[in-house]
Amino acid sequence: MSHQSELIETDIDAYLKQHEHKELLRFLTCGSVDDGKSTLIGRLLHDSKMIYEDQLDAVRSDTTRHGTTGQEFDLALLVDGLQAEREQGITIDVAYRYFSTAKRKFIIADTPGHEQYTRNMATGASTCDLAVILIDARYGVVTQTRRHSYIASLLGVKHVVVAVNKMDLKDFDENVFDQIKSDYLEFSQKLGMTNVQFVPISALDGDNVVNRSERSDWYAGQTLMEILETVPVTADKNFDDFRFPVQYVNRPNLDFRGFCGTVESGIVKPGDTVRALPSNKTSKVKEIVTFDGNLEQAFAGQAVTITLEDEIDVSRGDTLVKADDQVEMTSGLKTHVVWMNEKACVPNADYLFKFASKVVNGRFASFDYQIDVNTQEHTDTDQLSLNDIAVGRLSLDQPVVVDNYQRNRATGAFIVIDRLTNITVGAGMVIDTQADVSSSVVSGHSEFEIELNALIRKHFPHWEAKNLQDLLK
Template sequence: MSHKSELIASDINAYLKEHERKEMLRFLTCGSVDDGKSTLIGRLLYDSKMVYEDQLAALEVDSKRFGTTGGDFDPALLTDGLKAEREQGITIDVAYRYFSTAKRKFIIADCPGHEQYTRNMATGASTCDLAIILIDARHGVMTQTKRHSFIVSLLGIKHVLVAINKMDLVDYSSEVYEKIKQEYRDFATRLELIDQHFIPISALKGDNLIEHSGKMPWYEGSTLMHHLENVHIASDRNLIDFRFPVQLVNRPNLDFRGFCGTIASGRIKKGEVVMALPSRKTSRVKSIVTFDGELEEAFTPQSVTLTLTDEIDVSRGDMLVRPDNVPQVADAFESTIVWMTDEPLTPGKQYWFKQGTKTAAGSISNLRYRIDVNTLHREDAPALALNEIGRCLVRLNQPIAFDDYRRNKGTGAFIIIDRLTNVTVGAGMILNRAAAGKDDLWDAKADANLQAERSEVTAAERAGRFGQQPATILLTGLAGAGKTTLAYALERKLFDMGRAVCVLDGQNMRRGISRDLGFTVADRSENLRRSAEAAKLLNDAGLICLAAFLAPEESVRQKAADVIGRERFVVVHLDAPVDVCRARDQEGLYSKADSGEIANFPGVSAPYETPPKPDLLLDTAKLPVEECVSQVLALLAERKIAGS
């Protein structure tokens, strides 16, 4: 398992080149106190032969002095380097360790488990691709397990590996493992944790870390290291939205004027048109310069210098983007803020807000609510204290260019700096791309004076009259996948069967209720919100609602499920390749998206997030409409929504 290469002795340059090309995975370990986070990392480093002999000798001495294993080898001491950490047997600050295997390079962040170090955990998680959440098999899901899972979800980490540790202390029981696995899944349904995997381990003994454990023959999944080496993260990078925050204007002589920075997302080629924000002046890329020479194309996260064909005004803090794919430019935005200092956050107080290379003065104009990370409940609060998390409206003294954090971490994150001490006091994530000051209506509360009225006709009476259970069937997929065609074919079939059914089509909604909306990320979200409310009313009336919507974002689909009710929300994914959808496009939407006439078009200039666990997957490129109808009807019969 350890990384060995004969090139080290024969050709060091070739070895370094090979090592440089390896994909890097950044991951963190988190969970409750004493769940074994540091022990796990220490064991991984030890078993992968990444501990030097002098370190190992010192570790043996320290294990007798500070260890928690009765004088035996204590791998936790490899990461718990602070004296206070070793004396208490806990992790206080984030510790970073580096190692590699033949397949990948790794950077590990060992995060503290104590509640008072939540800010340290959030800092360590902010740059990670994957989170390992450890759970002590003796105790199951604890409050801090939930707290860290919430922060992982908040920070948009897509891959979560739940390691149920200390299986040796519960006699390697499969029943204990399955019980904790289900307990965590029940809790995680309230979070946006898209990719979850579970592995039973013993970090101290090394079970299921590198090799499969013979003590758990009932477990047939991958080992922890195999999962780390093979989890797919290449598609996590945003290669669609080109964002280039300018860090430095390089002017070494009269003949060269370049703009230096790191590509936050997307890719760029020589000759492509770019726009500078906030001035909105355009030019073409003349060259892409690096230390090793010029490139024809560059992509995130490369650091490059761009030269332009025109002498337009671009300064540090400005952003270069494509004219047909621009971020929101505004002086106000909604955000989630993690507070990181003893002095409370004070709404109205002036701070510095640093986003990428841009720094602007501003304030938190409205603290909407504080989030109890133990229960996920929202609470009214006048301020945020140390380690607390809240939903806030930020107002700046000048506009900045930004994206939704979940879409683009590079342009959706910021830090808050105290103007007097220059200390970082908070970190934030921008929630949406709505216009300045516009509320996210998913979270808006109804007026307290409004009363919910109840019908005298019960749900059971409606079910008896119609012979069905109400439900909303969300048909989602790319434009051209066949959503509307399938929706109306289903409606015809269900109606002929005597069912009470109707179709909600995304385009029809836009011709009426949502005619005021465009096609930004925020507007697509609002269109689905309005439609979900309409579907809920139709379900309350006893009808089956067939909802045909592109609905490109998984987080928004989950919000729709919460509005309608998860027990009556069914997701059917129409999985047709984009080439097939293009061939079916009679309205020329894809061509208009290619030319930039239509911006933010999923599959072209914006992403479409495939539902991770749809109730039904239909390959509409191969299946005829009749077969798709039959499969959906079979699903409805199985769920006892509408029998045959």
């Protein structure tokens, strides 16, 4: 199953070229504590022959000191690299691992199971196409299973594989597997999750992970690796709406002016008429430039430099779109927000909001409700604490180019940055691009006072909301 090939010895350039154009799948493992997430990733790497001998020797040595499997080879140590993780036998931070097979390249995000580290799980899921949700066969669907499933659905992960682990401790009882499958489907259907597959596995022994198990002759489906290699993900990308946030303007000499960035969605070709936002100036694409030469087209996921036929003003943070695209530019948004900081988020506190390459000042004008991720119940709230998820109204000081998150993950997501420490304190997904934010700190004041408030925030951004309120009284 590994990507080992005779080309490595005979024609290394051909080998590299072959793997350069493989499809990439990003996926994460999540679930409750001790469900076996790190062990599963270790098993995938081990059975795919993607571990070097010196790594194996190091893990064998560490198994004696930190391993939780007795004298058995502890595969979890391949992923859990932090000292605290090895001492406690848990995952704390998101760990990324890379490997490939003959069919695909993979980036795995191993996320923590503890409720305390829910923010880390949300971080890992934000860029993934598929989620592998582990369930301990002894306990079935538990609270953290529901929590992680809800966050995965919230973040737009379209493909879910439920791996019922530790089936060896239940003698691979088909009834146990069927009961867990029934319980999970009942819950997941409420979240609108339609693409869910189930696999009975033993991550420790390798049953149905890479190789098919003889102990589950009643299971006729694919192994986990077969699912990962064949699940269709290309169709999930948005190839309709061209969005190109400009990250850098490349001006090496008088004869070249290119706009660098990543095509977040859609397709662009030389000759296409594009519009620069927010200026609304139009031009045609002259060339699509890369280090390896010019391209005939660029599509979602490609990092390129675009040159235009006309000298229009385009700066970092601007966005190129097709001239006839209906694109929202707004300063009022209804959003989901996941709070990731110990310091609570309160309405009207100023933060920086980063949308693609654009950073603007703004604030949460109000919160509609907080979501209980265990029961999906909605409760009123006036602030957000660590790991809370809510629906809130976002008020920005200037319009930004956004899409509904369900339509376009790239331009429908944002992060919240603390203006003093510059650390990321939250993440959000756009629900409505034309939201009513009349309940902001300046509500109830005249238009002049509102404009004055905006000017003060622009030129004196370190002032807190309460100072502005005092000034406007």
